[in-house]
């Protein structure tokens with residue numbers, strides 16, 4: 001990454017809140033679920049913020065707000081310094097280009113009836129005026145970037161393994177050249193060895209394109225190797241937020257310590273080696 005882009009804030013959230021009003025039926029009294037209770041963060045270009053927490057802590061809700069899939073109840077979101085009206089979550093073509101999301105389940109997120117080439121070209125068809133030949137060239141290039149071959153262009157999703165499908169989902173997310181990628185549990189559905197490969201791929205792509213990641217995960221062993229900064233969420237609140245080294249070496253909140261104690265160490269030696277190489281570079 002060139003030094004002139006260092007320190008540029010790509011995404012900033014200020015006091016983001018999301019309430020859900022549930023119940024109100026004959027047998028269920030109306031109540032409000034405070035899914036996200038005033039969370040603030042910022043991520044610089046080329047960096048990764050990991051948002052960690054157990055099921056129900058609000059991390060997916062936050063991911064959907066940042067990607068403008070769902071509106072927020074209150075708060076501010078700035079993407080590349082531009083304030084977004086997150087109460088109405090306007091998914092404009094410009095925002096669609098800048099922010100992309102990769103979901104946990106590569107089986108569910110790819111249309112089984114579409115060939116891989118069409119899946120990759122679709123964002124260009126919908127959001128740009130790029131001509132067919134150019135779309136095909138870009139899709140072929142992106143297939144290679146994510147470690148697949150051009151021979152995969154005319155195949156269907158069911159012909160791929162889980163790890164390969166997640167590579168395709170990542171390739172699709174990168175077709176519009178976004179500045180921010182929100183990764184919502186991107187490796188949780190994969191075997192450990194495949195997790196390591198996909199995490200290494202994400203690290204390589206981040207280096208190559210200067211991508212900024214928000215990485216949602218419940219798995220601290222994965223977070224430990226991918227994140228620059230870590231936010232720990234607990235019942236909708238950010239109970240811990242700091243650099244990876246600070247959070248892992250000296251967790252301040254009792255919930256973080258409990259979470260650490262309950263997390264098995266996954267075998268991610270290749271990721272460790274990769275990150276050691278990155279920090280040495």
Ligand SMILES: Nc1ncnc2c1ncn2[C@@H]1O[C@H](COP(=O)(O)OP(=O)(O)OP(=O)(O)O)[C@@H](O)[C@H]1O
Nearest residue numbers: 020022033035053054055056057058059060061062
């Ligand atoms: N559409 C909705 N309507 C009502 N409540 C919701 C809705 N979506 C989420 N919630 C509630 O908001 C809280 C946070 O949910 P969220 O899915 O963001 O958590 P999470 O940490 O991502 O969990 P998981 O990993 O299981 O998805 C939970 O109590 C959940 O039940």
